[in-house]
Structure formats: C-alpha cells, structure tokens
Amino acid sequence: MTASTPSLLFGAIADDLTGGTELASMLVARGIPTGCTVGLEAAIPSGNLAHVILLKTRVIAAGDAVRQVLEAADRLAEAGARQIFFKYCATFDSTPAGNIGPCAEALLERLGGGVTLFAPALCETGRTVYQGHMFGAAQLLAESPKRFDPLTPMTDSNLVRVLQAQSRGKAGLVPWLTIDAGPEAIRDAVREKSARGETLLVTDTLRERDLAAIAQAAFDLPLMTGNSSVVAHLPPAWMSHGLLSRDDLVAASLPAVNGPAAVLAGSVADRTIEQLERFAQNNPVLTIDLAEAFRGKDVIAQARAFAGRHLPGAMIAIATTAPQATVETLQQAHGRDVVAARAEEILAGIAQILVRDLGVRRLVVAGGETAGSVVKALGIIRIAMGAYEGPGLSRAIADVPGLPDDPLALMLKSGKLGGTYIFADVLRDMTRATTIAPAIDTWPPAKPTIEPRTGKTS
Numbered sequence: 001m002t003a004s005t006p007s008l009l010f011g012a013i014a015d016d017l018t019g020g021t022e023l024a025s026m027l028v029a030r031g032i033p034t035g036c037t038v039g040l041e042a043a044i045p046s047g048n049l050a051h052v053i054l055l056k057t058r059v060i061a062a063g064d065a066v067r068q069v070l071e072a073a074d075r076l077a078e079a080g081a082r083q084i085f086f087k088y089c090a091t092f093d094s095t096p097a098g099n100i101g102p103c104a105e106a107l108l109e110r111l112g113g114g115v116t117l118f119a120p121a122l123c124e125t126g127r128t129v130y131q132g133h134m135f136g137a138a139q140l141l142a143e144s145p146k147r148f149d150p151l152t153p154m155t156d157s158n159l160v161r162v163l164q165a166q167s168r169g170k171a172g173l174v175p176w177l178t179i180d181a182g183p184e185a186i187r188d189a190v191r192e193k194s195a196r197g198e199t200l201l202v203t204d205t206l207r208e209r210d211l212a213a214i215a216q217a218a219f220d221l222p223l224m225t226g227n228s229s230v231v232a233h234l235p236p237a238w239m240s241h242g243l244l245s246r247d248d249l250v251a252a253s254l255p256a257v258n259g260p261a262a263v264l265a266g267s268v269a270d271r272t273i274e275q276l277e278r279f280a281q282n283n284p285v286l287t288i289d290l291a292e293a294f295r296g297k298d299v300i301a302q303a304r305a306f307a308g309r310h311l312p313g314a315m316i317a318i319a320t321t322a323p324q325a326t327v328e329t330l331q332q333a334h335g336r337d338v339v340a341a342r343a344e345e346i347l348a349g350i351a352q353i354l355v356r357d358l359g360v361r362r363l364v365v366a367g368g369e370t371a372g373s374v375v376k377a378l379g380i381i382r383i384a385m386g387a388y389e390g391p392g393l394s395r396a397i398a399d400v401p402g403l404p405d406d407p408l409a410l411m412l413k414s415g416k417l418g419g420t421y422i423f424a425d426v427l428r429d430m431t432r433a434t435t436i437a438p439a440i441d442t443w444p445p446a447k448p449t450i451e452p453r454t455g456k457t458s
C-alpha cells in the first residue's frame with residue numbers, strides 16, 4: 001500500500017447475498033484483501049483494502065432499502081473507503097418502485113460527486129447492454145426467462161427507461177461508441193452529460209474490455225454502481241493510478257472441510273432447475289411442495305426425515321423450486337410476497353436443522369433472497385471469501401455462532417448462474433484446501449479444466 005492509501009480503498013454495498021459474495025470473491029481473486037459482513041450488525045474489521053456489506057434490500061420497501069444502504073455507506077466511509085459501490089444484479093432486478101434508483105440517488109446525495117454510472121453487464125455470461133438495452137446472449141431482457149422472475153419480473157429491456165421510472169433525477173446513456181473510445185472519452189461524456197443534468201448514466205457494454213474502460217473512467221467517482229463484473233476491473237485501475245502496489249496483493253486460500261454436504265435451493269430460475277435435475281441423477285433430492293405447506297403439512301419435519309435418512313452418507317438437495325405454472329398458481333392463490341416469504345422461511349428452518357442438528361458443514365444455497373434468509377437464520381455475520389472461479393462459483397468459509405467445531409464451507413449461488421454440474425462439483429471441491437495466486441494481470445481468471453464425464457473441475 002502506498003503511504004497515502006487510506007485504510008479502505010473501496011467499500012461495496014450489495015442488495016443481495018449471492019451477488020455480494022460474488023463481488024467480494026472477484027476482488028479476492030484479484031489479490032485484494034477483502035472483508036465481507038452480513039447486515040449492519042457486524043463491525044468492519046481493519047487490515048483489509050476492500051470491504052463488502054451484504055444486505056437483503058432488493059425487494060423490500062424502498063424507504064427501508066434506502067435507510068439500510070445509507071447506514072452501510074456511512075460505516076464504509078468511516079472505515080476510510082474512498083469509493084462506495086452499490087451492487088445490484090446483472091439483469092437489473094428491480095420493481096417499478098425500485099430499489100436501484102432510490103438507493104443510488106440517496107447514496108449520490110450523501111456521497112457527492114453529482115453523477116454516477118450504472119454498469120450492470122456481465123460479459124462472461126453474455127449479459128450485455130447496447131443502446132441502453134440489456135441482452136441475455138441473443139435475447140432481449142424482456143424476452144428472456146427474466147420476464148417470469150418470481151419477485152422482479154423484467155418486462156422492459158431498456159434500462160435507461162427502467163432506471164428513469166424509479167428515479168427522481170434524469171437518467172441517460174453512455175453509448176457504446178464512447179465506451180469503445182476509452183476512459184478519457186467516457187470521462188468527457190460523463191462531464192458533458194452531467195452538465196446537461198443527466199446524472200444517472202447507464203453504460204453500454206459489449207465486451208470485457210469495455211468493463212475495464214468503464215472501471216478506469218470511474219475509479220475516482222465517490223459513488224459507482226453496477227454488477228460485480230465492473231468491480232473486477234477496479235484493482236488494475238487502482239494500480240495504474242498509484243493507489244495499489246503488487247506488494248499489497250495476497251493469495252486466496254480456503255481450508256478443506258469434510259462434513260456432511262447439502263444444497264438448499266429457493267431459486268426458481270431455469271438454470272437452478274437444470275442444476276437440480278443434474279444433481280438428482282446421482283444424489284437424493286427432496287422437492288418441497290409449497291401448496292402442501294399452505295395446506296398445513298409440516299414440510300420441515302418431512303425435510304428433517306429425508307435428510308436424516310441420507311446424511312452423512314450422501315450429498316443431498318432440498319428445494320422449493322417449481323415450474324413456472326406452479327409458481328404462478330401459488331402466487332395467484334396467496335400473493336407473490338407471501339409465497340416468497342413462506343418458501344424462504346421453510347428453507348431457513350431446514351438450514352438450521354441441517355447445520356445445527358445433522359452436522360452439515362458443506363452447504364450450497366441457490367438464490368439471493370433465499371441465501372439472505374438462510375444466512376440470517378444461521379446467525380452468520382462474517383464470511384471469509386475464497387477466489388472467484390467463474391460465474392456462480394464463489395466459495396467461502398463462515399463461522400456459525402454456537403457451533404463448537406469446524407467452520408461451515410458455504411457457497412451462495414446466484415439463481416441464474418453456474419454450469420449444470422455445479423452442485424456436486426462444488427460440494428466435492430470444498431473437501432480440498434485451495435490456494436490461488438492473484439489474477440491481477442488477466443481477467444476473467446483462467447477457467448479450470450472440465451473433466452468430460454462428470455463436469456468435475458480440476
């Protein structure tokens with residue numbers, strides 16, 4: 001660290017836990033000592049260059065989200081963070097009421113700078129933005145499965161319009177030709193547009209190197225916003241501006257954990273459904289029928305019996321995941337938020353049984369809202385992140401209060417990310433200690449090779 005470096009170079013606030021751990025793991029992969037805490041209770045430890053506060057504010061009332069996000073920003077600013085980053089989903093998951101616009105505007109007002117950028121693209125997975133329109137590979141956002149999201153259905157692909165609908169200030173676009181012209185051109189455009197009153201600027205982004213250019217242009221904005229993907233490009237920008245040196249970088253390591261293994265899935269995304277189907281080919285899976293839970297069946301007791309039959313000998317999965325038609329029927333009968341809350345409460349209850357009573361020490365949770373409820377139920381407030389290994393692959397270690405022995409190997413998987421074999425592969429990977437050298441010169445980090453038969457990463 002150079003003599004003038006503040007205690008924290010960077011502080012991030014994530015609106016959900018899967019995305020937030022992904023962001024932290026990207027910084028860790030770059031070699032940045034990064035802390036990660038859940039909610040607003042835990043103190044920010046000293047000695048790191050970056051810190052990520054994981055919140056669960058994506059779909060709560062906008063006023064409450066703003067209050068929490070501002071409190072998190074104050075904590076990070078007190079710890080010396082020279083830039084605050086507001087992290088949301090690559091697919092801009094939000095409702096017409098927010099919470100991306102209201103949170104970003106409140107942060108902008110608190111932190112100053114007058115203008116901020118919105119860089120949601122995750123190029124590694126084909127999520128790009130062109131002329132302000134978000135694409136998932138060749139599909140426009142509103143024509144992709146995201147239009148059926150159980151909590152934040154995205155029915156407009158034009159992110160400038162989506163952001164404008166939930167903001168008081170004026171939204172605008174930094175078009176791709178400007179992004180392609182590089183960091184200086186981006187900075188000029190940002191100055192010009194903010195002088196015209198456009199202070200909330202969505203960035204077109206097609207390629208990984210566009211993200212690098214955006215990071216170079218935005219490294220000194222008091223507030224920056226987007227997906228984790230743009231954050232991955234900040235460390236080289238810090239380095240080129242003398243804020244970081246190679247001596248500051250540390251290798252990422254995770255210990256081996258050998259206890260019983262389980263997956264909990266509350267995501268109903270197509271990708272999670274595929275991953276569960278693949279896992280079920282070789283491992284026991286229990287799918288909880290929420291309709292039965294609403295009729296009064298004790299589905300938690302059912303899950304306890306199922307887990308008791310199979311643990312510790314097998315890796316298991318327990319899911320509330322259901323096909324789109326079933327989700328819609330349930331939502332029509334009980335209301336979207338009631339169904340979501342019920343599913344989260346059930347999986348959180350099962351998590352406690354698995355970890356506290358049945359000794360599970362390797363746990364994957366699929367879905368950001370679900371992860372928020374599970375982590376809260378387990379009382380976890382500090383997470384030690386490992387290095388990002390690819391989309392959906394952000395392993396960690398967490399201390400669970402009240403557990404006498406080993407830590408919990410944990411992975412919070414974004415609902416829509418990860419290869420089809422991810423559950424079994426990650427649970428197995430958790431049994432091996434890993435040390436990964438900082439990927440400061442290349443990004444994304446080199447893909448691990450895939451063994452053809454199982455999809456096992458080596």
Ligand SMILES: Nc1ncnc2c1ncn2[C@@H]1O[C@H](COP(=O)(O)OP(=O)(O)OP(=O)(O)O)[C@@H](O)[C@H]1O
Pocket residue numbers: 016018019150151266267268269290320321322326327330331339340341342343344366367368369370371413414415416
């Ligand atoms: N069968 C179901 N019917 C309706 N809602 C469900 C069902 N099962 C789970 N849910 C709810 O759907 C929501 C899924 O959101 P979650 O954030 O967990 O997944 P995701 O959006 O796919 O993940 P991510 O945010 O990481 O992309 C949760 O609130 C969950 O409780």
Ligand SMILES: O=C(O)[C@@H](O)C(=O)CO
Pocket residue numbers: 016018019020022088089090091122227228368414415416417
């Ligand atoms: O983009 C994603 O899918 C993640 O970063 C996330 O935020 C999931 O909720």
